[in-house]
Amino acid sequence: MSFLEKFTLIFTNAKYLESMLTGLKMTLVISVGAAALGLVLGTIVALVGIAQSKNPLMKLPKLICAVYVTVIRGTPMALQLFIMAFVVFAIRGFPLEVTAIIAFGINSGAYVSENIRGGILSVDIGQTEAGRSLGLTAGATMRYIVIPQAVKNVIPSIGNELIALIKETSIVSMIGMYDLTAASKNLASGQNLANYLAPMTAAALFYLAIVYLLTFAVKKIEGRLRQSDRR
Amino acid sequence: MIDVKHLSKSFGDHLVLDDISEHISPGEKVVVIGPSGSGKSTFLRCLNLLETPTSGSIIFNGQEITDPKIDINAIRRQMGMVFQHFNLFPNMTIRKNITLAPVQTKLMSQEEADDTATALLRRVNLEEKADAYPAQLSGGQKQRIAIVRSLAMKPQLMLFDEPTSALDPEMVGEVLAVMKELAEEGMTMVVVTHEMGFAREVGTRVLFMDGGKILEQNEPHTFFANPKQPRTIDFLSKVL
Numbered sequence: 001m002s003f004l005e006k007f008t009l010i011f012t013n014a015k016y017l018e019s020m021l022t023g024l025k026m027t028l029v030i031s032v033g034a035a036a037l038g039l040v041l042g043t044i045v046a047l048v049g050i051a052q053s054k055n056p057l058m059k060l061p062k063l064i065c066a067v068y069v070t071v072i073r074g075t076p077m078a079l080q081l082f083i084m085a086f087v088v089f090a091i092r093g094f095p096l097e098v099t100a101i102i103a104f105g106i107n108s109g110a111y112v113s114e115n116i117r118g119g120i121l122s123v124d125i126g127q128t129e130a131g132r133s134l135g136l137t138a139g140a141t142m143r144y145i146v147i148p149q150a151v152k153n154v155i156p157s158i159g160n161e162l163i164a165l166i167k168e169t170s171i172v173s174m175i176g177m178y179d180l181t182a183a184s185k186n187l188a189s190g191q192n193l194a195n196y197l198a199p200m201t202a203a204a205l206f207y208l209a210i211v212y213l214l215t216f217a218v219k220k221i222e223g224r225l226r227q228s229d230r231r
Numbered sequence: 232m233i234d235v236k237h238l239s240k241s242f243g244d245h246l247v248l249d250d251i252s253e254h255i256s257p258g259e260k261v262v263v264i265g266p267s268g269s270g271k272s273t274f275l276r277c278l279n280l281l282e283t284p285t286s287g288s289i290i291f292n293g294q295e296i297t298d299p300k301i302d303i304n305a306i307r308r309q310m311g312m313v314f315q316h317f318n319l320f321p322n323m324t325i326r327k328n329i330t331l332a333p334v335q336t337k338l339m340s341q342e343e344a345d346d347t348a349t350a351l352l353r354r355v356n357l358e359e360k361a362d363a364y365p366a367q368l369s370g371g372q373k374q375r376i377a378i379v380r381s382l383a384m385k386p387q388l389m390l391f392d393e394p395t396s397a398l399d400p401e402m403v404g405e406v407l408a409v410m411k412e413l414a415e416e417g418m419t420m421v422v423v424t425h426e427m428g429f430a431r432e433v434g435t436r437v438l439f440m441d442g443g444k445i446l447e448q449n450e451p452h453t454f455f456a457n458p459k460q461p462r463t464i465d466f467l468s469k470v471l
Contacts, residue, residue: 131320134380
């Protein structure tokens with residue numbers, strides 16, 4: 001059988017196709033879950049890090065956030081995944097999907113928080129001063145003036161982070177999960193296609209399609225948010 | 232209206248304001264001039280606490296605003312400020328720029344604020360720009376909008392921080408005209424500027440600052456005709 005025949009077989013043979021789609025579904029579940037968790041976590045961490053409160057009670061959360069970002073960005077994702085799966089959530093019957101979502105969400109949150117922090121700091125200090133000089137509170141100034149401008153600045157880098165996240169989920173087979181990458185490896189085995197190139201190419205196309213759709217969506221959102229910049 | 236007592240401000244080891252005491256009465260148009268780095272902008276920014284004084288006190292209408300327990304937002308609502316770089320909010324239409332603060336601080340309902348915005352825009356002849364975004368305006372237009380944005384809060388005092396320094400020369404006039412009109416209506420104003428013509432024509436008092444101190448002050452006519460301090464004479468000889 002030629003490459004083309006084997007490649008076609010992946011999409012025509014019901015068993016093979018279902019195998020791929022099961023993997024694809026897992027990849028999507030982990031990616032979407034982790035992205036949502038990461039965005040929420042990243043936003044909170046960024047706001048805590050940027051808050052200029054003189055309250056000494058704020059010192060501890062600030063320290064925790066700083067340590068979190070440093071540790072997560074400074075250690076390999078695979079290692080973090082192992083620690084979550086074999087130490088933190090090493091509970092019989094605990095769903096692996098949830099473990100993976102938490103591990104990738106926590107990882108993504110650290111990067112997202114740095115992106116958001118940078119986005120907020122990139123808004124001219126004069127904007128804050130104008131808001132405060134009009135008698136708005138620090139919170140209202142952040143909410144109505146700074147954050148909307150920061151969002152526009154961070155959309156591209158958040159898009160990048162989501163793309164990296166989706167591709168990075170391919171390491172979940174290391175803790176025995178069946179995602180898109182694991183599915184392609186399964187199809188490559190001797191009992192199935194006995195060929196690596198065809199299933200790997202198919203999986204690559206799936207990843208590419210997801211990333212392409214995401215890129216497209218990010219561009220759309222960016223364009224809409226940039227409307228006020230046009231002359 | 233404002234009493235400044237022994238105000239000092241340092242950034243690290245650098246003393247920017249050195250024990251300034253000054254009084255500003257209602258209706259006064261105080262023009263602050265001086266070389267770059269003389270502390271004039273810092274002085275102005277201390278008046279609404281955009282800079283926190285290192286020592287000394289500022290009393291506004293009988294309230295000590297340098298007291299940490301005071302609600303500074305409530306004080307700032309009574310003082311307008313106009314910046315060198317306009318600082319309009321680029322993500323909002325002009326109307327929204329003007330109505331945001333009055334509505335958010337519950338000074339006005341959205342309708343009242345919209346009406347106020349329309350009236351204010353008519354006053355500076357920019358009515359047709361209500362739905363435009365700041366990026367679509369010229370510098371002079373932006374600064375006129377920034378002035379009326381402050382006025383929408385119905386302030387008792389207006390602070391101007393070099394309002395014409397970032398403008399093309401041909402746009403300076405339109406901004407000064409709005410400020411002059413405001414002065415004629417009796418607004419209390421503190422203006423940091425390099426526009427000596429404006430100081431002479433509109434000011435009721437001119438302060439000359441250098442090295443973090445107010446070196447000399449007088450009524451404008453006498454100030455420009457008869458400066459006393461050597462440093463003032465030297466400065467005026469370079470700018471006039």
